[in-house]
Amino acid sequence: MQNDTVKKLVKNGAIWAFIVFQLVFFEVAGQWWSLSDSAFMDADNMLLLLKQSAPIGIIAIGMTVVMINGNIDLSVGATYALAGIVMLDSMNWPFMEAMGDAAIPLAWLFALVTGCVLGLINGVVVWKTGVDAFIVTLGAMLGYRGLVFMYNGENPTYHLNWTMVDIAEADILGLQTPAIVFLAVVLIVWLVMTRTVHGRNAYAIGDNREAAVNAGIRVGPHFVLNFVLIGFLAALSAVAFYSGSGSVNPNDGMLFELWAITAVVLGGTKLTGGRGSIIGTLGGVIAIQLLRKGLGHIGADTETVNLVIGTILIAVLFLDRQLNRKGAEELKV
Amino acid sequence: MTADTPALRLEGIVKTFPGVRALDGVSFSVLPGEVHALMGENGAGKSTLMKVLGGIYQPDAGKIFIDERETEMKGPLEAKANGVMFIHQELSLAQELSVAENIYLGELPRKSFGRVDWDTLYSRTDAILAKLKVGFNARTVVGELSIANQQMVEIARALTVDAKAVIFDEPTASLTDAEKVVLFDVIEDLKRQGVGIIYISHRMEEIFRITDRISVLRDGEYRGTLETAATNEDEITQMMIGRSLDLSRNHEHVELGPVALRVEGLSCGHLFQDATFEVREGEVLGFYGLVGAGRTEIAETLFGLRKPTAGRIILKGEEVTISSPIEAIRKGISLVPESRKEQGLVLGMNCRDNMTLPQVGDLTAGPFVSDGAEISIYDQYRDRLQIKSPSWRTTVGNLSGGNQQKIVIGKWLSMRPEVLIVDEPTRGIDVGSKSEIHNLLRELAKQGYAVIVISSEMPEVLHVSDRIIAMYHGRIMREFTAAEVTEDSLIHAISGIAGDAA
Structure with missing residues (x-):
């Protein structure tokens, strides 16, 4: 049983150990081979890293919840783009323009409601039809992306409001708004998953749906709530990002769902549900961003970065599998 | 050759x-x-x-x-x-x-x-x-x-x-x-x-x-x-x-309370038909029969997992309809299911969380679940059921079968049910823990619970039950009191041998 605790520690700590390893490696490699003249573990660099991880990070937190619950959401990238378009386009509406800067919170609200509605649709369809979430959200991914193109064709949607840009680029202690939003989301969702009834039930449903039903848990409403949550977070991510950039391309957010899932899985959440942690996902998000930056730091190009991340993902899952299998055999004895 | x-x-x-x-x-x-x-x-x-x-x-x-x-x-x-x-x-x-x-x-x-x-x-x-x-x-x-x-x-x-x-x-x-x-x-x-x-x-x-x-x-x-x-x-x-019948049958006289649950003519398609029986407070009612005789299906119907096609369920003198486990739990019917790992436990969760799962919604302080309330429930039932687990944090999947089963039983006891249905209480449990579970079931009856035990093991059903219902092919063939039942008559009744079903 002592073993149990040790194993848990190893599993939960692995991603952080990997992050520390990366930090040291890129620092040393950068200097050793004189590939880069700047230090890697520089405070500004790290703060920037957090900001850059925010868009996918916020979505990955939602993905963690949905995956713990035993589902998956492939439509987040399209939701992200559509929420961004709604936000920026709404600023161009005559009555909104007339309101001046007061329109900003309203534009954010429109975006967030869009995300919630799209999530609600996913959740209700999964609940009421019983079709696998993978299929439902695969359809939604195509459908929502279709809506993105219907909105403005191939053209970008833009609106530049300097107040909004100022808010997006404001910083507290060097942390810019997107990074703050990301960390706040991590904290709140972590509390929800570890301390509330909803979180507890989400784990139970993902681990053993039948036992959860037998314990009198209503599975459907929990599903829906989590899909609404991830829709909301995808929109929040768009709000945090596009407030600063002011322009949405119809292809924005593509592959976000896969990057989010990569981060979640690296962070130790099981694809089959029931196990995972928000803090682990935070680690997964940081690890991926660190890898990108670090490989850039030592002079690798983008293509190499993707190759390395893909390889690491598979290696991590292989190690995890070995670890779990050993655990299972121990149990049998 | x-x-x-x-x-x-x-x-x-x-x-x-x-x-x-x-x-x-x-x-x-x-x-x-x-x-x-x-x-x-x-x-x-x-x-x-x-x-x-x-x-x-x-x-x-x-x-x-x-x-x-x-x-x-x-x-x-x-x-x-x-x-x-x-x-x-x-x-x-x-x-x-x-x-x-x-x-x-x-x-x-x-x-x-x-x-x-x-x-x-x-x-x-x-x-x-x-x-x-x-x-x-x-x-x-x-x-x-x-x-x-x-x-x-x-x-x-x-x-x-x-x-x-x-x-x-x-x-x-x-x-x-x-x-x-x-x-x-x-x-x-x-x-x-x-x-x-x-x-x-x-x-x-x-x-x-x-x-x-x-x-x-x-x-x-x-x-x-x-x-x-x-x-x-x-x-x-x-x-x-052929065993020497050292599994002393239970004739210890317990004062029976009022009827906790009465079922009249309950049917569910071809699974079982026309089941009529009652169970009193302070009594263990055994269901014995071959696999597929319809025993589990009756339990699932009472727990709201199946829809009855006919019949009435009367709980504490009041007719009720039960269309989901949520309703069953609210009305005080609990089911310890046949397969512990698939239907009863969330194996990846710890002991405490499994035990409080159905009532965690009531154990909140503000928006959060109250750790203290949960631990006190766990501690209470760990002691009462003598659950051997290193800590409440231990993952349930790592416990022995007997202790897992006690967690499931504790889960329902802590909700103070009117009727506790236990389907195959000792399946896959080693011999030592078996008798512990049996004693526990007897003890619960003594404390005034109405207990229904479904079992495919004759010694078990004989040992724990005050009355035994024998089923065959979806029908109740015969009801025995503990005093009159014999292994022979029980085997006859569940094998569908004609003429014996009085």
Whole structure:
């Protein structure tokens, strides 16, 4: 049983150990081979890293919840783009323009409601039809992306409001708004998953749906709530990002769902549900961003970065599998 | 090879699992052209023995002989290669493939370039099916067949090889009377071809109708072989049960309270019909019957997992409808399900969270779950049920079966139910914990709970119950009080032997 605790520690700590390893490696490699003249573990660099991880990070937190619950959401990238378009386009509406800067919170609200509605649709369809979430959200991914193109064709949607840009680029202690939003989301969702009834039930449903039903848990409403949550977070991510950039391309957010899932899985959440942690996902998000930056730091190009991340993902899952299998055999004895 | 060279002989087979000696030196032999019944209570070791024979388990000691040639069964393929074929109770067919493909799965006849020789495949299959006189052909998709016909496909599969021994495991469990006749004809046929047949069944009438000899297992031990023609039901029953009845039956008089639950004419399609019974506070009501007799289905209906097609449920004098587990729990009906790991526990969660799962919604302080409230419930029921777990943080999947079961029971007790239904309370639990669970169930009754226990193990049901309901084929055959019940009468009632159902 002592073993149990040790194993848990190893599993939960692995991603952080990997992050520390990366930090040291890129620092040393950068200097050793004189590939880069700047230090890697520089405070500004790290703060920037957090900001850059925010868009996918916020979505990955939602993905963690949905995956713990035993589902998956492939439509987040399209939701992200559509929420961004709604936000920026709404600023161009005559009555909104007339309101001046007061329109900003309203534009954010429109975006967030869009995300919630799209999530609600996913959740209700999964609940009421019983079709696998993978299929439902695969359809939604195509459908929502279709809506993105219907909105403005191939053209970008833009609106530049300097107040909004100022808010997006404001910083507290060097942390810019997107990074703050990301960390706040991590904290709140972590509390929800570890301390509330909803979180507890989400784990139970993902681990053993039948036992959860037998314990009198209503599975459907929990599903829906989590899909609404991830829709909301995808929109929040768009709000945090596009407030600063002011322009949405119809292809924005593509592959976000896969990057989010990569981060979640690296962070130790099981694809089959029931196990995972928000803090682990935070680690997964940081690890991926660190890898990108670090490989850039030592002079690798983008293509190499993707190759390395893909390889690491598979290696991590292989190690995890070995670890779990050993655990299972121990149990049998 | 003469007729008295056994087709199959087992010698001193021993198989142990942690905490259980499942087979303890079992020896017996099957002659060619003989139908040999293997009997014993649930848990006597029949399935373990068959798994050893089929190469799924490796015995710790003992030998298997086929035609007096010592043979090691390293796996299912080897069993098949040696001419030992199984007709399983649970079917193992690929539902989307045709009958022919299923029968020759893994050894489809081929033409050049690895192409399947469909003509040969279908003609060979149809030849076999003709022998079985079935109403489908080689091209039929298995998924479209009834369970009985799927069983025929399994039998056809056994006929494709030169079988030395064919094992039928409860083959008639899902067959109609007409289908049984066909099955018995097939067995006769195999017999004439000199195949040795092991026939596992609980149903006495079948045993007497088709078998030549009967071997009995009890608690993993071989108890002897009888000539079918020279024995009777009583003798067999005696051998199967034969224990010195130290499992003292419960006659300790407990003051019974009012009726907690009354069920009138409850039916659910073809699963069970017209169930009428009641259970009082302070009483353990046992349900005994074969697997598939409808006991679990009654429990699931009371717990809101199935919709009754007729009948009334009266809880504490008030008629209620229960359409979901949520409603059942709210009204005070709790179910400890048959399969702990699949239906009862969230294995990846810790002990405390599993125990408080149904009521965690009521244990909040502000928006958050109150750790203190949860731990105090866990501690209370850990002590009361003597759950042995290093800490509440321990993952439930790492506990022993007995302690897991106590967590499930504690989960419901902490909600103070009116009626506690326990389905197979000690399945997969080692002997020591078994009696602990039994005592616990008795103790709960003494404390005034109305307890319903469903079990396939006769000693268990006899030991814990104040009254016993015997079921057969979805119907309540008879109700016994603890004072009047005997093993014989109980076995008769659940085997559907006519005339005894008063």
